Amino acid sequence: MASPRSGSAIWKGDLPSGEGKLTVGDGVFEGAYTFKSRFEEGEGTNPEELIAAAHAACYAMAFSNILATNGHTPEQVDAHARVSLQEVDGAPTIARITLKVDGNVPGIDESTYQDLAGQEGLPGVARAGERARDQPRGDARELGPLCRARVRDLVPFGMDGGV
Numbered sequence: 001m002a003s004p005r006s007g008s009a010i011w012k013g014d015l016p017s018g019e020g021k022l023t024v025g026d027g028v029f030e031g032a033y034t035f036k037s038r039f040e041e042g043e044g045t046n047p048e049e050l051i052a053a054a055h056a057a058c059y060a061m062a063f064s065n066i067l068a069t070n071g072h073t074p075e076q077v078d079a080h081a082r083v084s085l086q087e088v089d090g091a092p093t094i095a096r097i098t099l100k101v102d103g104n105v106p107g108i109d110e111s112t113y114q115d116l117a118g119q120e121g122l123p124g125v126a127r128a129g130e131r132a133r134d135q136p137r138g139d140a141r142e143l144g145p146l147c148r149a150r151v152r153d154l155v156p157f158g159m160d161g162g163v
Helices: 035-039 047-069 110-117
Strands: 007-012 019-024 029-034 076-088 091-104 140-142
Touching: 019 047, 029 035, 047 076, 047 091, 047 110
Parallel strands: none
Antiparallel strands: 007 019, 019 029, 076 091, 091 140
């Protein structure tokens, strides 16, 4: 397994008018964020977009591997995650993640594709808890509510296992 990965953030000022900068790894990505970019529709990024991108990237890689190990090497897997942030008990909380996955997989039928997409061991499906496996297997799968994990409390959300 890879060594631990890192990220950092700096925040200057108070919450409503302050501003911050976040960095992924050793500067692979840097982005500005503000109260408006996180809780409204302002310019910049936010932690939830980074969680969504990480989840989609991890799922696309893992699903590609599952397809290939089952004899269906994909030409492309396109995963899109949408993180919903809501106020729960007075705190910003990740309420759900919706994952939509499209694949260009030669020679696979829809039933096999759906079965493999819901297979245990995929990020979110196995780590989001029992609820994820009970969801319908259509274009999009709801991977939540995820134990109401607060942004500051990512381990119960399943981020400890490589998602």
